[in-house]
Amino acid sequence: MTGDEASTVAVPVDLMEKLPELRENPFRRRICEVFSKDGKGNLTFEDFLDLLSVFSEQAPRDIKVFYAFRIYDFDNDQYIGMGDLEVALRLLTHNELTPEEVAQVCEKAIEEADVDGDGKLSYMEFEHVILRAPDFFSTFHIRI
Structure with a gap:
């Protein structure tokens, strides 16, 4: 995957919501929307890294x-x-x-x-x- 692909290829929000780390969170869709470049919750790899960074215990x-x-x-x-x-x-x-x-x-x-x-x-x-x-x-x- 090239750098351009990492910032344009996105995992659909429906799949993101099924991740064990998000599945039980009542705000899972909203979290994905906030971190997605498209605002709809579809996360690129960079979006996903941003999400993990903010939700890390060290943030x-x-x-x-x-x-x-x-x-x-x-x-x-x-x-x-x-x-x-x-x-x-x-x-x-x-x-x-x-x-x-x-x-x-x-x-x-x-x-x-x-x-x-x-x-x-x-x-x-x-x-x-x-x-x-x-x-x-x-x-x-x-x-x-």
Whole structure:
């Protein structure tokens, strides 16, 4: 494989999601989308190496926070709003909460973290919350 092929030939997202390291992760599709050059989750070899690098236990925390923000920003608007939180919560709870419960949890999360009161989380607000979460760095990794 030439260098050009390594950056253009991609493994389809449906196959990537079946990897043991991703299979049980409720964010598996979103993770692939964030790391893929095409934005659809189809990963080139370089994309895959980037993913593994960020999810390694040795990756700097700033890099991990940056990619965690991107993963949670489902609509790619540079903020984590109610819609983003609702999608994340549904994925995390496997759609077991009622719409009212989802809305209540998301509203509380925004209320707790939204410093400027605009109803959404900026990168700085998200970073502030994540850096105070003791489990974040021990769980934001993939072991291979």
